[in-house]
Amino acid sequence: xxxxxxxxxxxxxxxxxxxxxxxxxxxxxxxxxxxxxxxxxxxxxxxxxxxxxxxxxxxxxxxxxxxxxxxxxxxxxxxxxxxxxxxxxxxxxxxxxxxxxxxxxxxxxxxxxxxxxxxxxxxxxxxxxxxxxxxxxxxxxxxxxxxxxxxxxxxxxxxxxxxxxxxxxxxxxxxxxxxxxxxxxxxxxxxxxxxxxxxxxxxxxxxxxxxxxxxxxxxxxxxxxx
Amino acid sequence: xxxxxxxxxxxxxxxxxxxxxxxxxxxxxxxxxxxxxxxxxxxxxxxxxxxxxxxxxxxxxxxxxxxxxxxxxxxxxxxxxxxxxxxxxxxxxxxxxxxxxxxxxxxxxxxxxxxxxxxxxxxxxxxxxxxxxxxxxxxxxxxxxxxxxxxxxxxxxxxxxxxxxxxxxxxxxxxxxxxxxxxxxxxxxxxxxxxxxxxxxxxxxxxxxxxxxxxxxxxxxxxxxxxxxxxxxxxxxxxxxxxxxxxxxxxxxxxxxxxxxxxxxxxxxxxxxxx
Numbered sequence: 232x233x234x235x236x237x238x239x240x241x242x243x244x245x246x247x248x249x250x251x252x253x254x255x256x257x258x259x260x261x262x263x264x265x266x267x268x269x270x271x272x273x274x275x276x277x278x279x280x281x282x283x284x285x286x287x288x289x290x291x292x293x294x295x296x297x298x299x300x301x302x303x304x305x306x307x308x309x310x311x312x313x314x315x316x317x318x319x320x321x322x323x324x325x326x327x328x329x330x331x332x333x334x335x336x337x338x339x340x341x342x343x344x345x346x347x348x349x350x351x352x353x354x355x356x357x358x359x360x361x362x363x364x365x366x367x368x369x370x371x372x373x374x375x376x377x378x379x380x381x382x383x384x385x386x387x388x389x390x391x392x393x394x395x396x397x398x399x400x401x402x403x404x405x406x407x408x409x410x411x412x413x414x415x416x417x418x419x420x421x422x423x424x425x426x427x428x429x430x431x432x433x434x435x436x437x438x439x440x441x442x443x444x445x446x447x448x449x450x451x452x453x454x455x456x457x
Numbered sequence: 458x459x460x461x462x463x464x465x466x467x468x469x470x471x472x473x474x475x476x477x478x479x480x481x482x483x484x485x486x487x488x489x490x491x492x493x494x495x496x497x498x499x500x501x502x503x504x505x506x507x508x509x510x511x512x513x514x515x516x517x518x519x520x521x522x523x524x525x526x527x528x529x530x531x532x533x534x535x536x537x538x539x540x541x542x543x544x545x546x547x548x549x550x551x552x553x554x555x556x557x558x559x560x561x562x563x564x565x566x567x568x569x570x571x572x573x574x575x576x577x578x579x580x581x582x583x584x585x586x587x588x589x590x591x592x593x594x595x596x597x598x599x600x601x602x603x604x605x606x607x608x609x610x611x612x613x614x615x616x617x618x619x620x621x622x623x624x625x626x627x628x629x630x631x632x633x634x635x636x637x638x639x640x641x642x643x644x645x646x647x648x649x650x651x652x653x654x655x656x657x658x659x660x661x662x663x664x665x666x667x668x669x670x671x672x673x674x675x676x677x678x679x680x681x682x683x684x685x686x687x688x689x690x691x692x693x694x695x696x697x698x699x700x701x702x703x704x705x706x707x708x709x710x711x712x713x714x715x716x717x718x719x720x721x722x723x724x725x726x727x728x729x730x731x732x
Contacts, residue, residue, distance in 0.1 A: 233520045234519075234520055235520075290490065297479050298479065304477065304478075304479040306474075306476040306477070306507070306509075307476075308509045332502075332510070332518065336509040336510035336518075337509070337510040337514035337515070337517045337518050340514075340518050341517045343517075344517055349555075350517075351555070353513075363539060363540070364535065364539075364540075431513075431514070434509075434511070435506070435507060435511065436476065
């Protein structure tokens with residue numbers, strides 16, 4: 232099934248949320264859609280969208296997704312600090328698909344692959360072992376250090392709304408924590424109403440954190456041996 | 458020759474991206490939009506090293522099983538020869554990975570058609586300036602770690618010199634290796650000096666760092682999108698008249714260079730696709 236068909240079917244089965252975004256089907260016949268921040272649901276249903284700023288077309292999604300409300304650059308798009316106060320009107324499924332890929336890049340495709348059981352998940356050790364250049368040192372992080380980083384870097388407490396699918400390696404699951412338990416669905420929606428945000432391998436931000444932590448571990452070890 | 462449409466293929470534009478500068482990825486999306494508008498591919502996508510979607514997520518963006526990958530990079534080097542093939546699991550010009558075939562094109566910056574873009578940008582930034590009275594400096598990052606990082610610029614300097622564009626002098630200059638862009642006034646024998654940064658985006662290097670080295674700014678300022686006023690040329694500095702352009706990658710016609718690299722790939726590796 233194509234990604235567009237997957238999206239169409241998901242909407243017709245009642246899915247209406249991805250990350251912090253609510254998807255409203257205005258007219259399934261046209262079709263036309265409206266996106267807004269989940270915090271703006273009440274306003275979005277009022278006349279004139281309750282004063283929310285109205286944007287049209289998928290391209291507007293990129294700007295809406297770039298900065299947090301306090302002006303911080305959102306280089307990781309699953310950060311839970313998406314700005315509110317807007318409505319995005321989209322015509323056609325292709326526009327909707329493109330807008331969703333700008334808000335949450337590849338999230339639809341990754342979820343569709345998971346549904347079809349063809350999603351490739353890469354565990355952390357495999358990810359770290361293939362790093363080169365300045366990130367090569369990241370592979371030296373201890374298991375305990377990596378488990379700690381998951382608790383301190385990942386999950387909604389640290390502004391990431393993705394559900395972690397990877398383990399340290401095939402035999403070493405992540406220790407239980409808020410980050411490792413997280414479902415990828417912000418709020419308390421049931422799973423059949425939202426497309427979850429999935430983390431199929433550690434992001435480059437996490438790899439950079441592993442590099443820092445492994446260096447600190449090496450220095451601490453050296454200091455202890457001196 | 459007009460570009461033959463590829464209605465069954467996807468185009469994947471690969472950029473570096475940044476975790477710090479919000480303007481870094483703008484040109485890649487602009488180039489993708491431009492090519493998408495022309496309807497030449499079934500799908501057009503971007504992916505990045507430092508932003509999302511990552512190179513590893515890119516295969517999940519598309520339904521297509523035939524994908525042209527164009528590095529929107531200015532030179533061949535660590536990223537185009539090591540990182541991109543590794544992340545996309547490419548082993549040759551065309552590689553089939555889990556049912557999708559990726560055709561790996563050369564980076565935009567080394568295509569000969571970049572010469573025309575550089576000259577166009579140089580003329581636009583200094584309208585009315587006779588090239589015979591001006592020095593054209595093409596500037597890049599430069600690093601002692603990789604010879605290839607400066608080769609693309611040195612090649613362009615040679616091509617521009619041979620092009621008959623008529624500049625009194627044409628030279629290369631770098632942030633971190635000789636000849637240094639900070640010494641631009643000594644590199645230029647003429648009063649008029651035109652500097653074109655050979656970068657894809659107006660990110661931290663071309664918009665924030667090089668202006669300090671040139672003397673336009675006293676210290677590193679905010680990103681381009683977070684300034685109220687774009688800088689105005691010319692800049693009277695060090696006894697000369699300096700014209701500083703935005704990064705060459707922000708040129709709309711770079712979309713054509715991306716298509717040129719796809720067409721060149723077909724000529725070299727898929728002659729049947731050019732028929």
